Amino acid sequence: MTDCWTLAWEGLDWGQESLREALCAVGNGFFVTRGAAEEAAADGVHYPGTYVGGGYNCLVSEIAGRQVPNEDLVNFPNWLPLTFRPAGGSWLDLRTMEVLAYRQELRMRDGLLVRSFRVRDEAGRISRVESRRFVHMGAEHVAALQLTLVPENWSGTVEVKSAIDGAVRNAGVARYRQLRSEHLQVTARGAVAPEGIYLVAETVQSRFVVAEAARTRLFTGGRRLEVVPTLLEEEARIAQCFTLEVQQEEPLLVEKVAVLYSSKDRGILEPGHEARTAIAEQEDFEEILPAHLAAWRALWRRFDLEMSCRDGDNWEQRILRLHIFHLLQTVSENTIGRDVGVPARGLHGEAYRGHVFWDELFIFPTYNLRSPSITRSLLLYRYHRLEAARRHAREEGLAGALYPWQSSSDGREASQLIHLNPRSGRWDPDHSRLQRHINAAVAYNIWLYQQITADQSFLERYGAEMLLEIARCFASLAKWNEAEARYEILGVMGPDEYHEGYPGAAAGGLRNNTYTNVMAVWCIERALEALERLRPERREELVVRLELEADEVERWRHITERMKLCFLPEGVLAQFEGYEALEELDWDRYRDRYGHILRLDRILKAEGDTPDRYKVSKQADVTMLFYLLSTEELQGILRKLGYDFDDDAMRANVAYYLPRTANGSTLSLVAHAAVMDRIDREAGWQMWQMALRSDVEDIQGGTTGEGIHLGAMSGTVDIVIRQYLGVEMTRGVLSISPRLPDKLRTVRARIEHRNTWLTLEVDAEGFELEVEEMAPAPVRLEAWGELVELDAGEKRRFPRPPGR
Secondary structure: OOOOOOOEEEOOOOOHHHHHHOOOEEOOOOEEEEEOOOOOOOOOOOOOEEEEOEEEEEEEEEEEEEEEEEEEOOOOOOOOOOEEEEEEOOOOOOOOOOOEEEEEEOOOOOOOOEEEEEEEEOOEEEEEEEEEEEOOOOOOEEEEEEEEEOOOOOEEEEEEEEEEEEOOOOOOOHOOOOOOOOEEEEEEEEEOOOEEEEEEEOOOOOOOOOEEEEEEEEEEEOOOOOOOEEEEEEEEEEEEEEEEEEOOOOOOEOOOEEEEEEOOOOOOOOOHHHHHHHHHHOOOHHHHHHHHHHHHHHHHHHOOOOEOOOOOOHHHHHHHHHHHHHHHHHOOOOOOOOOOOOOOOHHHOHHHHHHHHHOOOHHHHHHHHHOOOHHHHHHHHOOOOOOHHHHHHOOOOOOOOOOOEHHHOOOOOOOOOOEEEOOOEEEEEOOHHOOOOOHHHHHHHHHHHHHHHHHHHHHHHHHHHHHHHHHHHHHHEEEOOOOOOOOEEEOOOOOOOOOOOOOOOOOOOOOHHHHHHHHHHHHHHHHHHHHHHHOOOHHHHHHHHHHOOOHHHHHHHHHHHHOOOOEOOOOOOOOOOOHOOOEEEEEEHHHHHHHOOOOHHHHHHOOOOOOHHOOOOOOOOHHHHHHHHHHHHHHHHHHOOOOOOHHHHHHHHHHHHHHEOOOHHHHHHHHHHHHHHOOHHHHHHHHHHHHHHHOOOOOOOOOHOOOHHHHHHHHHHHHHHHHHEEEEEEEOOOEEEEOOOEEEEEEEEEEEEEEEEEEEEEEOOEEEEEEEEOOOOOOEEEEEEEEEEEEEOOOOEEEEEOOO
C-alpha cells in the first residue's frame, strides 16, 4: 500500500484473487464490474462479474425434495475480455506462465484500476504489460480499458483478441452452487459498422435486457493502426481477432471502449439500438478519460473526509476512502431516478443474492448530509413497493404494510425458506423473514432524511403514508395481554439472527424482542408526529384514503404507553422474553477448538447443537437501540412505558451483551464502535479500526470476495461524521459538537445542509465552520449546544468550551 489514495498489491496470490476482485471493482452507480483480469474467465480463481442495479431474475431449484425459488442479482455479459498471444504461442495466462513482476493498484481519486506485470512464456519471450480500466462516472453507460504491450526480447506476429462474453452464469458463491444459475439467454450478437461488436442478453424469467457493444483500436508510435479484424462468433460470445507485427521494445497500445444499456434505462428506444448507436460515437480512451476524472473530482469534493492521525502511516485515511469509493460506485448521482435499492453487498458480487436488507439503515446517513437527493431516490424504491408491502402484511394476517426482510425486484419477500450450512452440508429452515424490525429500518430512514432535509413535499407525497402504514403494521403485531395489562409482540426474530426460536420449539419466532418492541413504539410515535406535520388537507386525504379511524389512532397512543419490555435479574433489558433461562456458552472452549468463531451458529449446528440454547448473539441486538437512538430519546420512550432507564443502565446493558456477541456480522462492529465511543473512547476507537479493516482484511474468512459489506463500509464513514465530528440533527436544528478520539489530530469534511454547503475543520481545540458564498440564506445551527447564525461566505472559529 502506498499513498492515502491508492490501494496496491505487489505480487500474485491466487488465494486472495477473489478478495482483490471485489475490492478492485469499478463502477458508477448504474453498473459495476469486478476487478478480474482482462484475460481471465471464471475458472475457480478468477470470477469476472458485471452487475446492473435492479437486474434480477428468479429461478426455481429442487433442493432437499422441495421446489425453492430464488431471485438473484444477475451476472451480466462480461465486456472485459482482451488478451494477446505471439503467433503459434499460448494466450496470456499468468497461472501457467512465469510471472517476473506484478503490481495492481486501485487509484481511488481517479476511479482507475491499473495492472502492470512482466511475464515470460513457454518460448522464453518476455512481455511487459500495463492495463488501465474505468467505468465512466460522468457517462453512466460507458466503460473503457487500455492495454499496453511491450515485447521486451522478441519481435514478430501477435494476435489480439477482444470479446464480449455472454456465456456467463451466477457461480460466484460456493454455497449457492446447488441452485440453478443460468439466468441469461443471448438473443442477438454481431458486428457494428464500421469497427464494433455487440451482444444482447435477456434474463429468462424477468425479461430484463442488457445490451453491450465494444470497439477496439490499436496504436503504435502515436499512430492508429488500420488492422481489419476477423469476426469470431459463438452461440453466446462475439469477438474480434487482430493480427499484426510488433517490434522489440516498441509499445503496442490496445484500447477497448464499451457501452452498456438496459431495458430499464430512461429515454431509450431499445437497448440494442442504443448500444450500437452509442459505440459508434465514442472517442478514444484518452479523450474519454478527462470527463471521468472530472466527475470523480467533483464527488470527492463533496464526499471526502480528510483525516490526520497522530501516529502510524494514516492507514485509516486510506481505508476510509476505500469505503467512500465503493459507496459511490454502488450509489451515485447516476442512481437518482432509477427504481433500485441498495444491495447489502453492493454491486460487487452475488452474496445474499444481491438482495436489499436493513443494511440501508447504515448506508443512508452517509448520503443524507452529502447528497440527500440520492437518499430521496432510494427511499422511493420503498415507496414504489408499498402496495407489495401491504399485500405481504395481509398474507401474514396483519394490517398496514410489512416490508420484506429481503427485497429484490418487486417488493415480495425474497428470503429463502431453507439455507445451506456450508460447515455441515445440510439445508436448514430459514426463519429470517420473521425479522419484522425491517419496518423500523424503513421508517427510521424516512424520518432521519426528513429531519435533515425538511423536505415537506416528500413527507406529504410519500413519507407520511409509509410511516402510517408501518405504524399500523406494528400496532396489529402488538397484542393486548390482559393479565399483564401490556401489549406484546410474539413470533419475531431480532437483529441477533442466531436466535430463531426457543430451544426444542417446533416453530420459529420469539416473544417480546426488546429491539422490536421499542422500535415499534418509536415508529408509532413518528407516524403520529408525521400526521400532525401534514397540511390539513393532505392529512384529511390520507386519513380518508387509509380509513384511519380515531379509535385506531387512540389504540396507537395506548401502545406507546403500555408496550411490554422484559428485564434480566441484573436489571438489564432482556434481548427477548425467556432469555434468562438460556445457558452460558463456554466461549474459550470454542475459540480454542475453532479459532475463527464469527459464524458460531454454523459451528453449533454442525455439532448437532443450536445457538437457540445459549446466551450468544451474532450481532448487536439490544445494543442497536443505543446506536440508533440518543440517550434522551430512548429514556423518553422507556419512561413513558413506565420503566426507569439512565446512563448507568446503558453502560450495564453494553457491558452485559458485548462479551456475549460473536460479531458474526460486520454491522455489529459498527454498532458497537459507535456505542462504545460514548462509554470508553479508546475501546470505541479500536472497534472502529476493526470495522474499518473488516473488508480489506476479509476478517470473515472469504466472504468479501463474494461482495463487499456496504453497510459496514458506510457505517465507518457515518461514525466519523456523527460521532467524531458530532454532526447531527437535534430538535430539527443542525448541531455540531465534535469529540475527536485522542488518536485523531484533524478531520475536514463538507456537509450539505438544506441546500447550503458547509466546510467543517475540526481539531482538538475546537472547530472552524465556513458557509459557501452562494448560500441562499443565513445558516442557523447549534455550536457546542448554543444557537448561532452564519451568513453566506462567513468563516468562524468555535473554540472548545471548558469541560467539553
